[in-house]
Structure formats: C-alpha cells, structure tokens
Amino acid sequence: MDRTALAKRIYEIAHLTGSFTLRSGQISQEYFDKYLFEAEPAVLREVAAQLQALIPPGTRVLAGLEMGGIPVATALSLASGLPAAFVRKKAKAYGTCKLAEGADVAGKGIVIVEDVVTTGGQVILSAKDLREAGAVVEDVICVIERNPEGREKLAADGLRLHALFTMEELNAAGAGGQLAEDAKKV
Known part of the structure; x- marks a missing residue:
C-alpha cells in the first residue's frame, strides 16, 4: 500500500466530525480517533511498515507512550x-514502581513513539x-x-519530530487527493 492509500484508509476509518475537546484543551470540529485505526490489524501493520523508514539511526529502544503510542510501538x-x-x-x-516497562532505557538511544502529536505536551x-x-x-x-505548534514546542525542548502524516495530508487523501510526495511519482 502506498502512502496515499494508507492515508485514505486511515481517514476513512478514523475521521470523525462534531465538536471535540482535545487533550490540549483546544476545541476541534474534526477528530481522528486513533484507536479506530490502531485496532485494525492490516492498517496498523502497514503503519508500522511505513514508520520503519522514520526510525533514526542508532535507535536502540522504541518507547511507546501510554496509551495510544503503545500499540504503534508494539507493531x-x-x-x-x-x-x-x-x-x-x-x-x-506499587510493584517495580517503573515509569517505563519492558526494555531497559537507561543509557540507550530511544525514540519516543506516539500516535498523534498536537501540542507536544x-x-x-x-x-x-x-x-x-x-x-x-x-x-x-x-x-x-495534528498541528505544527507541536513540532515547534518539541524542537524547543531538543526533540526532532518525524511524522508519517500531517493532518493536511490525511484531509487531502480523504477528499480524494494525492499526497504531494506520491503525486511527484506519477
């Protein structure tokens, strides 16, 4: 599946309209219910396949954030x-009192894995x-x-963001358009 087809599929599965309060407190008239595409094995498998190219060299551990980043990091x-x-x-x-479960992160180059980034908080x-x-x-x-503001805030904290899709790309694919990168190949 190419990027445009994957973007269109994610849009079809997860795009909702209405009035939604985001984690950041912002109100939006559209929402991507990430759990809907994360719950589809074929889509999640393809997301993981395409995300592989974004893993920076030297990464030793994938750190999925609770809760939406965990299925993406697992895939x-x-x-x-x-x-x-x-x-x-x-x-x-209680128990081990750990912040990070699974692979040990101490002293290792990790990449944080998240499903959606809005403000980056x-x-x-x-x-x-x-x-x-x-x-x-x-x-x-x-x-x-979801929002370029998140990328800017992450950069200010010394973090580079690598996104598979922007919100604009998903909306374009959902409206029947091609992603700019895929359009160049045609």
Whole structure:
C-alpha cells in the first residue's frame, strides 16, 4: 500500500466530525480517533511498515507512550526487530514502581513513539521523565502530526519530530487527493 492509500484508509476509518475537546484543551470540529485505526490489524501493520523508514539511526529502544503510542510501538517493534518500552504518564506506586516497562532505557538511544502529536505536551513531559531515567532522547516518531505548534514546542525542548502524516495530508487523501510526495511519482 502506498502512502496515499494508507492515508485514505486511515481517514476513512478514523475521521470523525462534531465538536471535540482535545487533550490540549483546544476545541476541534474534526477528530481522528486513533484507536479506530490502531485496532485494525492490516492498517496498523502497514503503519508500522511505513514508520520503519522514520526510525533514526542508532535507535536502540522504541518507547511507546501510554496509551495510544503503545500499540504503534508494539507493531513497529515487530516490524523493525527493535525492543519496545511502554511509558506510563506517571510511574506506578506499587510493584517495580517503573515509569517505563519492558526494555531497559537507561543509557540507550530511544525514540519516543506516539500516535498523534498536537501540542507536544505529553511528549515533552515523558521525554523529561525518560531522560531522568537515563535514556538518551532526541527523536519522536508519530503517525499523525495534528498541528505544527507541536513540532515547534518539541524542537524547543531538543526533540526532532518525524511524522508519517500531517493532518493536511490525511484531509487531502480523504477528499480524494494525492499526497504531494506520491503525486511527484506519477
């Protein structure tokens, strides 16, 4: 499946209209319910296959953020062979009391894996926590970059964002258009 076909499929599955309050507190008239495309095995498999090209060299662990980044990181781990860690918003207060479950992140170059980035707020908080746990965090991979504001905030925190799709690309694909990159190949 090429990028345009994948974008169109994600749009068909996950694009909702109405009035939605985003995590950032912003109100939007459209929403991508990421759990709808993450729950479709064929789509998630293709997302992971295409995300592989975005993994920066030297990455040793894929760190999926709770909750939407976890299925993406798991699928990407299966596709790439890299181990995964599952990052909580807050370390649990019982058992091992870990912030990151799964692969050890201390001293390793990791890439944060997220499904949707809007303002980057949770990514910045989690990057701080992971750095305090000894991880080397410089890059973030996401499926959907919802707003350029997130990229700017991440950059200000020393994080490079690598997005599979922007919101504009998904909307263009959903409206029957081609993605700019795929249009060049035609």
